[in-house]
Amino acid sequence: MSMTNNPVIGIVGAGLMGHGIAQRFLAAGLKVNLYDPNEAALAHAKEQIPKIFDILCQQDTSSELLTCTTSMAEAVSHADWVIEAGPEKKDIKRCIFSELCTFAPKHCILATNTSAIPIGDIAEGQSKPQRIIGAHFWNPPHLVDLVEVVQSQFTTCDVVKNTMTLFSQVGLKPVHVKKDIPGFIGNRLQHAMKREAIALVSQGVCDADTIDEVVKHGFGKRLAVLGPLEQSDLVGLDLTLSILSTIYPHLDNSKTPQGLLQEKVARGKTGMRVGEGFKTWTEATAEQVRQRVQKHLIQTQLDKNN
Incomplete structure (x- = not known):
């Protein structure tokens, strides 16, 4: 897919969401700068991204188009879009966006992948909050097309329009959330x-x-x-x-x-990873569920691409 003007994409956070989002843009032929302060997270992302290309039967472009760095300034200083995929904590996100507003070019659109935090809470008080927008990808982002593009009270219409256009061009399914409400x-x-x-x-x-x-x-x-x-x-x-x-x-x-949910959490019964939540799990039965979901999503994506 050829992209108009070939925008450079900066991604903040190399975890499951970050490297999955990176793969989406790499598959569209765009240059991606992936930032994480943790070198081990970057190394893991570099291993996982080629695997995603493989399972989706796509040509791996990561060796030519992906740059991994522990320097935020290096990742975003020449970016046209930045997508933040850090921890789901408002204070942490606000700190990240304060740095992004310092390092990113003035024209750069800054998006947060928050799942529920109102975008205005992150943008308020930042430099040029009008260029900050929500971009809620779904897990795993390389297998789920939907992105909720969330407009805050600060976001300009042009930022919304350009973000929707970019996401559509790379094969995602953007939807416009017109009011900035918790959970979108x-x-x-x-x-x-x-x-x-x-x-x-x-x-x-x-x-x-x-x-x-x-x-x-x-x-x-x-x-x-x-x-x-x-x-x-x-x-x-x-x-x-x-x-x-x-x-x-x-x-x-x-x-x-x-109360049922609060009681289970208080007693440490938090789900698959500990063997009990609403149901009882072994590692084998938990893995069966993970594999069932992944198989379904991969097949859906392959069917769409074919």
Whole structure:
């Protein structure tokens, strides 16, 4: 893919999100400068990026187009876009953006990959906050096309337009989030469902296995091809109104995470990595889930590319 003006992309953070995002731009033929203060993280990224090219049956361009560095100034001083993929902590992100505003050229668009933090909270008080924008990639970014492009109260329309155009040109699926709200769109939808799922288990309606079976083998089957509002129009808004009028008064509306979740975390039952969360896990069963998800996402991406 040839890119207009061949913009240089700076990536801050070489972890799972950072090196996956880097691979997206490398695959589009763009020069990428990948920064991380940890040399081991950079070394790992240099090993993983060729593997991503391999599983996606793409030509590996990393040897020609990728530069890895422990100097932020070196990574961003000639960049046209910078995407920050650091820890999900507001104070850390604000410090990173303070440095980016110092080192990056004045024309450079600065994007944060935060999953939930309002962009205005990161941009406020920074030099030229109008060039700061949200770019929420989904994990793993080399296999999921969606990017939520989040406009804060400071972001200019040109920055939004140019970012949307760039992402479209490299084969991503950008969507414009017009209001800077915590969690944006995808995570609010995802966690609204999770709130109700935990509530149903807490109330003894069913167990965790049943929740997952209902989603995976019921309405989840069609979610990739039929969104919730499309589905509402498909069945008719009159029927939708009737169903919601019955259900809404009984849906969970907790303002804080349910006691069941808080109790599990307090007891150290935090999920697959410790062997127990809502379900009990062995390393083998946990790995089966990881492999199932990855296999599905890889096949989806290969089908799209073909």
